[in-house]
Amino acid sequence: MPVNLVAPEAQSLLAVPGLKLGIAKARIRKPDRKDMLVMLLAEGSRVAGVFTKNRFCAAPVTLCKEHLAQPDGIRALVVNTGNANAGTGDQGMQNARATCDALADLLQIKPAQVLPFSTGVILEQLPIDRLIAGLPQCVADLQESHWFDAAEAIMTTDIVSKGTSRQITLDGKQVTITGISKGSGMIHPNMATMLGYIATDAAISQAALQALIDHAVNRSFNCITVDGDTSTNDSLILVATGKAGNSEITDTTSADYLTLRDAMTDVAVELAQAIVRDGEGATKFMTIQVEAGRDEDECRQVAYAIAHSPLIKTAFFASDPNLGRILAAIGYAGVDDLDVNSMQLYLGDVLVAEHGGRAVSYVEELGAAVMKESEITVRVVLNRGQASATVWTCDFSYDYVRINADYRS
Amino acid sequence: MPVNLVAPEAQSLLAVPGLKLGIAKARIRKPDRKDMLVMLLAEGSRVAGVFTKNRFCAAPVTLCKEHLAQPDGIRALVVNTGNANAGTGDQGMQNARATCDALADLLQIKPAQVLPFSTGVILEQLPIDRLIAGLPQCVADLQESHWFDAAEAIMTTDIVSKGTSRQITLDGKQVTITGISKGSGMIHPNMATMLGYIATDAAISQAALQALIDHAVNRSFNCITVDGDTSTNDSLILVATGKAGNSEITDTTSADYLTLRDAMTDVAVELAQAIVRDGEGATKFMTIQVEAGRDEDECRQVAYAIAHSPLIKTAFFASDPNLGRILAAIGYAGVDDLDVNSMQLYLGDVLVAEHGGRAVSYVEELGAAVMKESEITVRVVLNRGQASATVWTCDFSYDYVRINADYRS
Numbered sequence: 001m002p003v004n005l006v007a008p009e010a011q012s013l014l015a016v017p018g019l020k021l022g023i024a025k026a027r028i029r030k031p032d033r034k035d036m037l038v039m040l041l042a043e044g045s046r047v048a049g050v051f052t053k054n055r056f057c058a059a060p061v062t063l064c065k066e067h068l069a070q071p072d073g074i075r076a077l078v079v080n081t082g083n084a085n086a087g088t089g090d091q092g093m094q095n096a097r098a099t100c101d102a103l104a105d106l107l108q109i110k111p112a113q114v115l116p117f118s119t120g121v122i123l124e125q126l127p128i129d130r131l132i133a134g135l136p137q138c139v140a141d142l143q144e145s146h147w148f149d150a151a152e153a154i155m156t157t158d159i160v161s162k163g164t165s166r167q168i169t170l171d172g173k174q175v176t177i178t179g180i181s182k183g184s185g186m187i188h189p190n191m192a193t194m195l196g197y198i199a200t201d202a203a204i205s206q207a208a209l210q211a212l213i214d215h216a217v218n219r220s221f222n223c224i225t226v227d228g229d230t231s232t233n234d235s236l237i238l239v240a241t242g243k244a245g246n247s248e249i250t251d252t253t254s255a256d257y258l259t260l261r262d263a264m265t266d267v268a269v270e271l272a273q274a275i276v277r278d279g280e281g282a283t284k285f286m287t288i289q290v291e292a293g294r295d296e297d298e299c300r301q302v303a304y305a306i307a308h309s310p311l312i313k314t315a316f317f318a319s320d321p322n323l324g325r326i327l328a329a330i331g332y333a334g335v336d337d338l339d340v341n342s343m344q345l346y347l348g349d350v351l352v353a354e355h356g357g358r359a360v361s362y363v364e365e366l367g368a369a370v371m372k373e374s375e376i377t378v379r380v381v382l383n384r385g386q387a388s389a390t391v392w393t394c395d396f397s398y399d400y401v402r403i404n405a406d407y408r409s
Numbered sequence: 410m411p412v413n414l415v416a417p418e419a420q421s422l423l424a425v426p427g428l429k430l431g432i433a434k435a436r437i438r439k440p441d442r443k444d445m446l447v448m449l450l451a452e453g454s455r456v457a458g459v460f461t462k463n464r465f466c467a468a469p470v471t472l473c474k475e476h477l478a479q480p481d482g483i484r485a486l487v488v489n490t491g492n493a494n495a496g497t498g499d500q501g502m503q504n505a506r507a508t509c510d511a512l513a514d515l516l517q518i519k520p521a522q523v524l525p526f527s528t529g530v531i532l533e534q535l536p537i538d539r540l541i542a543g544l545p546q547c548v549a550d551l552q553e554s555h556w557f558d559a560a561e562a563i564m565t566t567d568i569v570s571k572g573t574s575r576q577i578t579l580d581g582k583q584v585t586i587t588g589i590s591k592g593s594g595m596i597h598p599n600m601a602t603m604l605g606y607i608a609t610d611a612a613i614s615q616a617a618l619q620a621l622i623d624h625a626v627n628r629s630f631n632c633i634t635v636d637g638d639t640s641t642n643d644s645l646i647l648v649a650t651g652k653a654g655n656s657e658i659t660d661t662t663s664a665d666y667l668t669l670r671d672a673m674t675d676v677a678v679e680l681a682q683a684i685v686r687d688g689e690g691a692t693k694f695m696t697i698q699v700e701a702g703r704d705e706d707e708c709r710q711v712a713y714a715i716a717h718s719p720l721i722k723t724a725f726f727a728s729d730p731n732l733g734r735i736l737a738a739i740g741y742a743g744v745d746d747l748d749v750n751s752m753q754l755y756l757g758d759v760l761v762a763e764h765g766g767r768a769v770s771y772v773e774e775l776g777a778a779v780m781k782e783s784e785i786t787v788r789v790v791l792n793r794g795q796a797s798a799t800v801w802t803c804d805f806s807y808d809y810v811r812i813n814a815d816y817r818s
Contacts, residue, residue, distance in 0.1 A: 053741070054737060054740035054741045055739070055740040055741070055742075055744065055745070055747045055749050056736050056737055056739060056740025056741075056749045056765075057740070084733070086733065086736075086737070087733050087736045087762060087765065087766050087767065088765075088766045088767075089750070089764050089765040089766030090764075090765075090766075091766070092765075092766065121733060122732075122733025122734070122736060122737060123732055123733040123736065123762065123766065123767050124767070232733075232736075232737050232740060310719065310805075310809070310813070311813055314809075314810050314813035314814045315813065315814070317810065317814050318813075318814035320814070323531075323532055324493070324495065324496050324530060324531020324532040324641075325531070327465050327495075327496045327531060327532065327641075328463060328465055328495075328531060328640055328641050330464070330465060331463035331464040331465025331466070331641060332462070332463045332464070332465075332640075333464075335464065336464070338464045340464050340465045341498070353496060353532065355498050355499075356465075356496065356497075356498040356499075356501075357496050357497045357498030357499075357500070357501065357532065358496065358497075358498075358532045358533070396719075396810065397810060398807055398810050398811070400719070400723075400810070401723050401726065401805065401806060401807050401809070401810055402807070404719070404720055404723035404724065404727075405723045405724070405726050405727035405729070
């Protein structure tokens with residue numbers, strides 16, 4: 001069961017003026033399931049995206065990058081679940097293009113103004129006829145209020161849907177931010193994809209929006225273990241419709257930019273953490289915090305070594321304060337000149353290890369008490385600099401094996 | 410249960426003239442269990458070792474390196490199970506030294522002529538009194554014929570003991586090679602250690618033995634996933650007692666060197682594979698073979714990405730030919746300029762993917778048939794060079810989680 005995570009209430013996901021959402025049951029993989037989503041953006045909307053670095057990136061990812069690079073603005077997004085259109089060669093590209101063509105026809109826009117997304121099994125061709133047949137249903141369903149259904153339509157093995165909203169004031173105008181995400185990955189995202197869509201009605205320049213997405217993704221989706229083993233289809237998209245009536249934000253040092261940036265980052269963090277909380281088989285939510293390193297890179301290296309270790313993850317599942325496994329992971333993280341005698345390891349607020357060994361004050365009962373919690377922070381203080389990094393992950397249970405051994409059958 | 414692996418028969422492990430082994434039940438962690446081993450080497454024996462690169466390396470590893478660097482030859486090895494003496498700070502070093510001092514006293518040699526090894530839980534101090542009390546029992550038990558008991562004495566969570574012998578002829582003399590190993594690691598070795606000891610009575614110079622260990626380890630213990638997440642105590646030791654009567658091998662291009670090298674490498678491969686076959690919860694033995702890469706490094710990168718992926722390992726456990734997961738792992742292996750359209754993926758002899766997608770000839774029944782085997786080869790042909798690399802690993806089962814969630818309790 002997800003760790004301290006419930007699906008959003010329908011009324012909590014606020015409409016973003018200038019963005020409509022329509023869903024369909026197109027039988028992509030299963031009958032009677034919401035499996036397609038179209039988002040229609042007002043003319044003049046700004047869109048920024050970040051995508052998987054996997055060399056085997058899916059056809060829709062390639063096409064998204066191509067379309068984002070062209071001068072006409074993006075006007076529509078289309079998402080299907082059930083099939084990732086990855087490892088599908090030339091035919092996969094043709095199918096992704098055919099999807100954009102068909103939606104562009106329906107909406108009277110150019111195909112290059114459409115961004116396509118797919119999530120589901122890899123190595124199988126899209127059922128392109130059913131997908132195209134689902135598009136008119138999506139278009140007929142377009143409403144600004146359909147965020148809740150949209151969050152459900154992009155789910156694959158997710159147990160709960162993921163979405164959240166914020167409202168802020170910019171330039172005297174009320175501005176809304178709403179985001180949804182999907183992904184149930186623990187070490188890798190299952191069914192090949194983490195997807196995130198965050199929209200605002202704020203007016204912001206393309207350059208400022210691009211700066212904002214880099215800031216947000218590095219503090220959210222790039223801090224969950226999904227990132228460490230990036231899949232074929234991972235995508236995060238920011239949309240700014242500009243309908244709020246604030247004067248366009250162009251200066252990335254302005255107060256308005258910072259207010260918007262922090263609120264959107266906050267949404268991104270909540271959506272990214274929700275993916276970990278809904279991690280396959282997760283029973284615990286773990287925050288790995290590495291401090292006082294020479295640079296952020298080495299802090300992330302140490303944090304990911306801990307977050308990826310199956311030995312540590314199974315020990316957390318068992319609520320076993322087997323802290324030697326954490327020390328071993330720190331030791332093999334790849335920081336070659338790390339002095340293990342000068343660092344400290346904390347479990348929650350409990351000092352566990354220092355001077356290269358168990359802390360004198362540590363007794364197992366203290367660690368065992370922390371391990372019983374459902375939210376646990378592991379803190380490593382490297383004592384060699386000013387940098388820090390945080391990574392979120394979950395534990396590793398019988399259910400992880402069951403889910404991943406069974407999911408195609 | 411171990412995959413196609415049974416314990417060696419006692420008579421199959423041949424004595425190596427010049428090396429005696431003695432074991433003890435010293436109650437290091439559990440009562441009535443062989444948990445200590447001493448090996449006494451004839452004067453003039455050559456010893457070479459390779460050790461973990463983990464920054465949190467255990468006290469005995471640090472001491473082994475120190476003792477190997479001193480000019481007096483190594484005369485004894487001492488191994489305890491139950492406690493790794495890792496993450497134990499200054500006290501751990503003192504305990505490791507005390508062990509060497511005590512054994513040196515008994516054997517009338519110098520402390521620096523002793524190599525100490527420990528395997529077991531991390532972050533706890535050695536029960537040094539029980540360990541030292543066990544030494545006389547080991548010494549009293551010293552016999553050239555005690556390899557079988559020695560293989561059992563170094564086990565921790567291993568289900569079966571691991572050992573093998575070869576005989577070859579060098580310079581008209583019969584030469585024996587016998588090796589033992591321990592480790593049940595799957596992704597990491599459990600209880601913090603993979604240990605391997607391979608001895609021969611061949612006469613060989615120190616420099617040639619050093620060249621031999623590098624050759625052997627790179628084709629054996631460095632090809633199992635244990636290496637990817639190297640533990641605090643991993644050690645491989647080669648011993649050459651020189652008692653066979655062959656003229657000393659000094660030339661690493663000589664026929665005798667090559668014969669000895671290949672036979673010792675063969676033993677190392679069998680011992681390394683045995684660790685994977687006895688991997689925690691293993692039900693399948695997987696060979697990951699990456700060919701036609703630009704260099705060995707990139708081939709190993711791709712092979713380890715596949716071998717470490719929990720998604721792939723769980724799919725193999727389920728006998729599910731979920732090949733998209735393998736393509737995704739190839740894509741995120743970190744080979745930045747990899748052209749995924751020009752590579753081929755084989756499962757056993759079945760061509761699965763090429764041209765960036767599923768092979769035209771591939772049908773799921775072909776893959777499913779291969780997945781039912783207990784020994785499976787995954788072959789990736791990168792088609793961009795002449796280099797290749799092989800990695801051995803095992804699948805990922807419910808039992809892996811059970812073993813690692815339970816082992817301290």
